[in-house]
Amino acid sequence: MRRTTLATLTLAAVLLGTQPASAETATETAKGWEPAPSAPWDVGAGVRCDFPVHGEPVVDEVVRRVLSTYPDGSVRRVAYKGDLVVRVTNTGTGASYDADASGSAVVEHRPDGSQLWAVHGPVLVGVGQDQGSLPRGLYLVDGVYTMEISPTGYKSVRLLHGTTDDLCARIG
Structure with missing residues (x-):
């Protein structure tokens, strides 16, 4: 229930908010939210x-x-939200697509290294060969x-209601 409430409140804040992004970011930081920047990445052909x-x-x-920590201080549960658009480029041809991955998520980090993601909205998911419930892509x-991620990296996506957009096909 808490996860559903968080996703609903996050969506409501995004839809109803009237502050400019910079003022909103300052307000969020004051409420315990901190920047979580994404780094550029590259994957080779076939990955x-x-x-x-x-x-x-x-x-x-x-x-x-x-949202919570283990007794040793390590992160147990963390919430993510905010605008994220990633330009995904086929480096062989230069074809690209700007993927809006601005979903919100609550991620539970388990002691065995696995994770459970409860997601609302779009998130970019990469899957290796035989490493997920979705085909490589x-x-x-x-x-x-x-989305459950095992300690070995196997990703099991369970859609309650949603879609998957194959970005390899978009830029292939």
Whole structure:
């Protein structure tokens, strides 16, 4: 229930908010939210798509808030929200697509290294060969769903209501 409430409140704040982004970011920081920037990344041919891919944030206003910690102080549960647009480029041809991955999520980090994501909205998900419930690829998964990541990196996406957009096909 708490996860649903957080996603609903986050969506309401985004839809109803009237402050400029810079004022909103300052307000969020004061409420315990901190910037969570995304780094550019590269994957070789065959890792996600049949060709090499580069990802680069062109809009990155993602913030995170630690919701709970383990007794040793390590993060147990963290919430993420904010605008994120990643330019995904086929480095072989130069074809690109700006993927809006501005979803919100609550991520539970487990002691065994696994994670459980409760997501509302679009998130960029990369899946290796035989490493997920989705075929190898790079996807924009949108909707209401969970994603479980095992300690070995296997990603199991369970859509309650949503879609998957194959970005390899978009830029291939």
